[in-house]
Amino acid sequence: MTAKGGHAAVPPGFVLARELMDGQRLARTLSRMAHEIVKHDPEVARLVLVGVRTRGVPMARRLARLIKAAGGAEPPVGALDITLYRDDLTTVAGQPVIQGTDVPCSIDNRRVVLVDDVLFTGRTVRAALDELVDFGRAARIELAVLVDRGHRELPIRADYVGQEVSTSRAQIVQVQLTEDDGRDCVLLLDREKPMAAALKAAPRAAGKKKAARR
């Protein structure tokens, strides 16, 4: 699907509820988060950013550049693939694709900021924490997320939050970043109702209009 007329690409099977952030707002939000990270502990020489694949990695790279702009050295950026630590491997169908983990330096006695795009159940963060612990004993681990959408299933909270959004469980928060998706935005999506999907399949134009109004 292609983005058309400046509107974000909505994946098939979903309809747009609303746009949570556009490109400008996303840039401002990341910049604020970078400042908060520096403000919390100005000694950034011992800082490491670790992004959770997939969107957490480009987000961590951007934060690293913004931290440099906000005062000091650009922290190293790592990437975590939490697949090997998932708690649902025995129940998901097929095998999740392994994308690989890359932690570029020792995290012993360093301040680690874990970066992910969306905080939801907290299970991804749990897996990421378990994986990080296997790489060494960090002085402190903090969590930065672009969107906190609630519905936690574990006692986990973020230290730096771009935006809090109340959502229903069935909704999807989709972060799109230029590096992976060709544009910057955050979308709140509804699952397409079977009825709407049928309408969309028959007279295409009518279905689309209906979806846009919701």
Place this chain on the structure above:
Amino acid sequence: MSYPHRHLLGIEPLLPEHIKTILDTAERLREVLDRPIKKVPTLRGRTVVNLFYEASTRTRASFEVAQKVLSADSLTITTATSSVQKGETLLDTARNLEAMNPDMIVVRHASSGAAHFLARHCRSSIVNAGDGAHEHPTQALLDALTLRQKKGRLEGLEVAIVGDLMHSRVARSNIWLLTKMGARVRLCGPPTLIPPGLDHLAPVTTNIDEALEGADAIMMLRVQMERMAGGFFPSLREYHQRYGLTVERVKRAKKDVVILHPGPMNRGVEIASEVADGPWSVILDQVTNGVAVRMAVLYLLLGGAEAAA
């Protein structure tokens, strides 16, 4: 990107995209071996039985390391210390082990087809760790991973496979894999060690110098003394003179040729020590990659919910 089978019995039935999936997964899992704590919880609570009816160092050890790194519980049964000595059949042994509810059986056996036989009669996933002169799929996969790392690709590579083609399951699996992935294979061995029909799979020569000409990679095969009942060649010395890989002969291949050997090596027979330890040799890379490939196979067969078939 997926691997749709419940077993890994050989390379022959696999599609190129399945082979690529295994290699890509191995490539990404290799990083775990370099971590300060070389263990991930992925296969916690899964049990694997390694059933080895033939001697093995590398294959067995690397399956065991891969199982430990991925947190699977495993036990290894070798015939020397098992009830096989008392005359128990393969099927009875397997059925009794299955009664203990393992998720996977890794089997090595002197008879071709042993792994397929178990796959027909067992509930567990079966991985073929070498069956007679038939296939040794994980060896071919680790060879391919090594080649891909060193050459950046498999497609279009000129690969010479030299030695005891008759008894070599490594050769068979490699011929399947390399040709499926678009490499060009040439085979070379003494006329007495070339089985009939092999020339249907790849061109065969008895002249080693011809086989090595311009090769990107040379795979040496072990002279399998234990499988040779009759006299296939006059003496080991003569074998070395006519088919051994020497520094002189390596020069016929491309300058950046890589040399593989599945081990164990007969130094001074199929390969000269100066070659085995020389700059072209990637024999120890093969061993490390062997662990990564077996991790990938374990992950793809045991990670995720029970596959349908």
